[in-house]
Amino acid sequence: MQTEAMYCVLTNQGDEILATELDERGELLGDPWGLEPDDVADFVDAHEDPRTRWTWHDTGLAYPPILAAGVRVERAHDLRLCRAILRRSALTEGSGIATAPRDALDEEPPLPAGSGAETLFEVPAGAGLPDPVTELRRQLKAVAGSPDPGRLRLLLAAESAGGLAATEMRVAGLPWDSERHRALLTELLGPRVPAGQRPLVLEQLAARIRDALDAPTLNPDSPQEVLSALQSAGLQVTSTRSAELSRIEHPVIEPLLEYKKRVRLLTANGWSWLDTWVVDGRFHADFLPGGVPSGRWAARGGGALQLPKQVRSAVVAHPGWKLVVADAAQLEPRVLAAMSGDTAMAAAGRAGDLYEGIVATGAVPDRNAAKYAVLGAIYGATAGQSGRLLPSLARAFPQALGLVESAARAGERGEKVTTRLGRSSPAPDGRWRDLVSAASGAAGTPAEESRARSILRERGRFSRNFVVQGTAAEWALCWLADLRRRLAALRTPEGQAPELVYFLHDEVMVHAPEELAAPVAEAVRAAADSAGNLLFPGFPIPFPLEVTVVDDYGQA
DNA sequence: ATTAACGGCGCG
DNA sequence: AAAGCGCGCCGTTAAT
Numbered sequence: 358m359q360t361e362a363m364y365c366v367l368t369n370q371g372d373e374i375l376a377t378e379l380d381e382r383g384e385l386l387g388d389p390w391g392l393e394p395d396d397v398a399d400f401v402d403a404h405e406d407p408r409t410r411w412t413w414h415d416t417g418l419a420y421p422p423i424l425a426a427g428v429r430v431e432r433a434h435d436l437r438l439c440r441a442i443l444r445r446s447a448l449t450e451g452s453g454i455a456t457a458p459r460d461a462l463d464e465e466p467p468l469p470a471g472s473g474a475e476t477l478f479e480v481p482a483g484a485g486l487p488d489p490v491t492e493l494r495r496q497l498k499a500v501a502g503s504p505d506p507g508r509l510r511l512l513l514a515a516e517s518a519g520g521l522a523a524t525e526m527r528v529a530g531l532p533w534d535s536e537r538h539r540a541l542l543t544e545l546l547g548p549r550v551p552a553g554q555r556p557l558v559l560e561q562l563a564a565r566i567r568d569a570l571d572a573p574t575l576n577p578d579s580p581q582e583v584l585s586a587l588q589s590a591g592l593q594v595t596s597t598r599s600a601e602l603s604r605i606e607h608p609v610i611e612p613l614l615e616y617k618k619r620v621r622l623l624t625a626n627g628w629s630w631l632d633t634w635v636v637d638g639r640f641h642a643d644f645l646p647g648g649v650p651s652g653r654w655a656a657r658g659g660g661a662l663q664l665p666k667q668v669r670s671a672v673v674a675h676p677g678w679k680l681v682v683a684d685a686a687q688l689e690p691r692v693l694a695a696m697s698g699d700t701a702m703a704a705a706g707r708a709g710d711l712y713e714g715i716v717a718t719g720a721v722p723d724r725n726a727a728k729y730a731v732l733g734a735i736y737g738a739t740a741g742q743s744g745r746l747l748p749s750l751a752r753a754f755p756q757a758l759g760l761v762e763s764a765a766r767a768g769e770r771g772e773k774v775t776t777r778l779g780r781s782s783p784a785p786d787g788r789w790r791d792l793v794s795a796a797s798g799a800a801g802t803p804a805e806e807s808r809a810r811s812i813l814r815e816r817g818r819f820s821r822n823f824v825v826q827g828t829a830a831e832w833a834l835c836w837l838a839d840l841r842r843r844l845a846a847l848r849t850p851e852g853q854a855p856e857l858v859y860f861l862h863d864e865v866m867v868h869a870p871e872e873l874a875a876p877v878a879e880a881v882r883a884a885a886d887s888a889g890n891l892l893f894p895g896f897p898i899p900f901p902l903e904v905t906v907v908d909d910y911g912q913a
Numbered sequence: 914a915t916t917a918a919c920g921g922c923g924c925g
Numbered sequence: 926a927a928a929g930c931g932c933g934c935c936g937t938t939a940a941t
Contacts, residue, residue, distance in 0.1 A: 736929035822930040
């Protein structure tokens with residue numbers, strides 16, 4: 358895995374692209390090449406080697422033209438993604454990267470222009486971006502000087518592979534059946550109407566709501582108006598949240614909940630969403646690896662990570678193709694067991710369902726209790742059923758609970774916390790420290806003290822969750838990276854290749870020719886095993902998947 | 914008129 | 926359904 362890496366840095370230099378080869382210590386391996394933008398893909402293809410990490414400021418800008426030429430790269434080093442990790446990591450504190458003044462590479466990645474067809478190398482290098490060779494050397498130095506270079510190298514490799522996968526997924530797009538989607542909209546909302554108008558079904562529901570509340574001019578889209586209309590009707594409610602409304606009996610509740618459900622479909626995934634995001638039968642989502650502090654991905658535009666179950670049946674495999682959908686079962690608790698070395702919790706997860714395994718230890722009465730207790734431990738629940746179950750969970754799994762507890766305490770002390778591979782939480786800002794110290798001083802008023810306690814606990818819950826969510830994100834990145842490599846080896850005799858099309862925290866989707874569905878499913882499982890071994894070598898806990906092969910995402 | 918915060922809800 | 930975490934996006938409302 359870690360056999361001598363080689364870096365080939367691609368960067369704009371006037372009208373040319375400069376390709377500079379360096380070894381893993383950052384030493385030049387020869388004179389740089391000057392390339393015409395149109396020749397970059399051929400150059401990459403000719404120089405592709407399993408040891409080479411293609412290095413650039415932004416995968417999302419540099420990679421699409423290469424992909425457009427039909428060339429796929431195996432490994433990369435994304436300077437922006439890696440900078441973000443090294444800037445913050447407790448393992449590289451005090452390094453040149455951590456202490457350098459902020460520059461343009463610390464900003465959000467630029468928006469990719471269009472759907473990736475154009476040659477983005479023609480765009481002049483962003484102002485203020487550091488020289489990539491200098492930047493790479495600083496990054497390599499920071500890693501080499503850290504107490505655990507191996508962890509960080511793995512993290513940077515996985516993060517960069519995530520960058521490649523994200524770009525490939527955006528360019529490929531999620532196969533989308535607009536006809537099926539439109540049929541759904543017509544069924545639930547009525548015929549299409551111009552933007553800004555209420556479709557027929559919503560108008561009818563609105564009329565029923567006004568009628569039931571005796572409020573003829575009520576705007577059902579205004580929480581304020583709805584709340585006061587409900588209260589005028591004598592209902593004891595403090596908000597218009599569906600969860601609260603559904604506990605009440607009144608003629609308005611049914612149409613109101615139905616209205617909320619359907620208006621949500623209209624505004625989030627209605628006709629204008631289709632017009633904006635689905636191009637040539639594909640939803641081109643813009644994924645942002647590392648977009649969340651914990652290392653989870655974010656997405657920009659189209660709500661790619663919040664596709665409601667309602668519309669998933671519009672994700673349809675092409676004729677003769679299948680969707681292979683896989684999700685990791687109970688990922689976060691398994692990660693917690695592994696990272697804390699809790700062999701009792703690992704044993705509970707060995708036979709199959711981890712929550713059932715916990716029930717079998719006698720710590721909790723049933724599966725639901727196990728689930729809420731474990732999630733409550735990870736999230737920092739104090740009240741309710743999950744809060745009450747914590748003591749008995751802590752007796753059964755002291756290592757696991759101890760890990761999240763100590764993360765919470767560290768957070769409350771204002772310290773950073775760090776994932777398995779070395780991604781650290783952002784340090785609390787000065788305002789946070791001021792608030793806390795002001796309240797703890799003798800002059801703190803009761804209100805200040807209570808406010809301070811509350812933000813302390815908040816920081817504790819964030820930190821507790823960060824280490825687990827962040828390490829789970831690392832597992833998922835390793836899974837994705839390994840899967841990506843395995844998929845590259847699969848191809849039909851006619852040359853059709855499976856496409857990675859979707860990734861959602863603990864779930865992946867591959868669009869594959871039917872005859873490759875079984876090997877793809879096998880690759881997905883093998884990749885999960887690899888990820889577990891990579892992150893937690895020798896620790897006896899499996900990472901089982903639920904894998905389905907379907908024609909549309911609604912069936913998964 | 915534009916921007917920011919809020920309530921609400923979708924996903925994990 | 927439970928209460929704790931992490932997000933993005935919408936329309937409304939308040940602030941500028």
